Amino acid sequence: MEDWMLQPPRGMNDWTPDKYYSLMSIARRFSTVAESFGYSAIETPALEHLEVLKAKAGEEVINEIYYLRDKAGRELGLRFDMTVPVARVLSYRRDFPRPIRLYYVSKVWRYDEPQFGRFREFYQFGVEHVGSPTVQSDAEVLALAVKALEAVNLPQLTVRVSDRRIMDQVLEKLGINAARDAVLRVLDKRGKVPDEELVRLLVKEGVEEGKAKYLVDLAGVNTPIGESIDELRRLGISDQLINYFESLSKTLTHYNVADRVRLDLSIVRGLDYYTGFVFELYTDRIKLAVGGGGRYDELLRIYSGEDVPAVGFAIGIERVMLALGELGDSQPPVDFYIYPMGPEQYGVGVRIAENLRGMGFRVVLDVGKPSLRSALEYASKIRARKFIIIGRREMENNVARVRDLETWSEEDVPLNRLLKQ
RNA sequence: GCCCCGGUAGUGUAGCCUGGUACAACACGCGGGCCUGUGGAGCCCGUAACCCGGGUUCAAAUCCCGGCCGGGGCCCCA
Numbered sequence: 001m002e003d004w005m006l007q008p009p010r011g012m013n014d015w016t017p018d019k020y021y022s023l024m025s026i027a028r029r030f031s032t033v034a035e036s037f038g039y040s041a042i043e044t045p046a047l048e049h050l051e052v053l054k055a056k057a058g059e060e061v062i063n064e065i066y067y068l069r070d071k072a073g074r075e076l077g078l079r080f081d082m083t084v085p086v087a088r089v090l091s092y093r094r095d096f097p098r099p100i101r102l103y104y105v106s107k108v109w110r111y112d113e114p115q116f117g118r119f120r121e122f123y124q125f126g127v128e129h130v131g132s133p134t135v136q137s138d139a140e141v142l143a144l145a146v147k148a149l150e151a152v153n154l155p156q157l158t159v160r161v162s163d164r165r166i167m168d169q170v171l172e173k174l175g176i177n178a179a180r181d182a183v184l185r186v187l188d189k190r191g192k193v194p195d196e197e198l199v200r201l202l203v204k205e206g207v208e209e210g211k212a213k214y215l216v217d218l219a220g221v222n223t224p225i226g227e228s229i230d231e232l233r234r235l236g237i238s239d240q241l242i243n244y245f246e247s248l249s250k251t252l253t254h255y256n257v258a259d260r261v262r263l264d265l266s267i268v269r270g271l272d273y274y275t276g277f278v279f280e281l282y283t284d285r286i287k288l289a290v291g292g293g294g295r296y297d298e299l300l301r302i303y304s305g306e307d308v309p310a311v312g313f314a315i316g317i318e319r320v321m322l323a324l325g326e327l328g329d330s331q332p333p334v335d336f337y338i339y340p341m342g343p344e345q346y347g348v349g350v351r352i353a354e355n356l357r358g359m360g361f362r363v364v365l366d367v368g369k370p371s372l373r374s375a376l377e378y379a380s381k382i383r384a385r386k387f388i389i390i391g392r393r394e395m396e397n398n399v400a401r402v403r404d405l406e407t408w409s410e411e412d413v414p415l416n417r418l419l420k421q
Numbered sequence: 422g423c424c425c426c427g428g429u430a431g432u433g434u435a436g437c438c439u440g441g442u443a444c445a446a447c448a449c450g451c452g453g454g455c456c457u458g459u460g461g462a463g464c465c466c467g468u469a470a471c472c473c474g475g476g477u478u479c480a481a482a483u484c485c486c487g488g489c490c491g492g493g494g495c496c497c498c499a
Contacts, residue, residue, distance in 0.1 A: 061498090064498090110498080110499090112498075114493090115493060116492090116494090119499090123499090126499090281499095288498085289498080292499070315499070319499060320499095339459090371459090372458050373456075373458090373460095375459090375461095377461050378461090379461075387459085389458075401458090401459085403461095405461075408461085
């Protein structure tokens, strides 16, 4: 076999136990937080009908879909997020009482060029909160995301929130006809390219220079959510929206997460389907966002035909792991390693192993290492805590020799203690 | 779509700039021995590699070209 074939496909990872346990422990903590908010787990097929995926994806995302034709000629694609499959499921399960609270820890696939923190196959933890249009829903979802990341001790977590409606209102007020998406796209570059360059790009999109400068200034807004109201008033945002942000801020304060949240009007989040509140999750450990989300009240219509309000987020678990460094959990140790000296003692070994397993211990039974020495060495390497020797001498006295691999001490333990029910 | 870097035993590295001193070194791993029921340490022995194809040269892991593969940056995103 060629060497390159032995590596996983580009952009994908082999989750060997040494790494997989940190991933699972993070996933478990996330799930625990989601369930504490009353969210239920959902999973769907990795493959979807290509048309279902295309219906939501923008032009750029379509190019990132892994697709294939099955033996019956069906065109299928691997899901690139969980929002689409969940929307599809909800479109035929109208019986779920609303609002529907779902969470997932699932693999998704995107045919991107791999880079730091960017993979072709990766895990997302996320929630979909479907059926409620209220500010309370937005706050709940944002708070859940923050609590989840706090539960894995992600350092220096900050949330940047914005709202599609703010820019929409401003654009309308200024009478700017240029394509909204194009303008948002330019403003999204703020911080990466100089402001003067942004102005120039906006002018190129057909925006007058004065208005362009105002827009760039606007995108520069970055204040703690608690102090954002005055800022929004100054910008001439409608009372309705200001009230929204006031309640959002207040509710986040009650959740005790407001101090992590900033209003940052340069946050745009893609081009596709967000209709209101949007947010991105950052840590100072890595440059990339570890997650993001927002409200998409019109997305469900694609599948169900009716507008259903919805809000959600997704967190990239590998990115969280990168940000945490080596802090994750490792493979758990083995509690007992049982070594019968010979075939005559193997039966007793099985019975002891089964009894200890029944008590909840992790037990490895030797399957025929050549010598006691090498079995001991092996047990030490797999981080076994105790090593049980059963040989002729022990059997004659109805005991087993129990060696503590951590303290290097040894004692005889009566067999009936190891075999008691 | 554009740009940069890299590819040496199973793994991680050294050597490459300044071609020959190297049947390529070190660590971990793996196999065995010292050691016949136990210090899992230590020592010894063994195992196993220069991505592929051309070129330059008396001589290439080392320089040049192409390919394949990988990593990272821009863009975009989790």
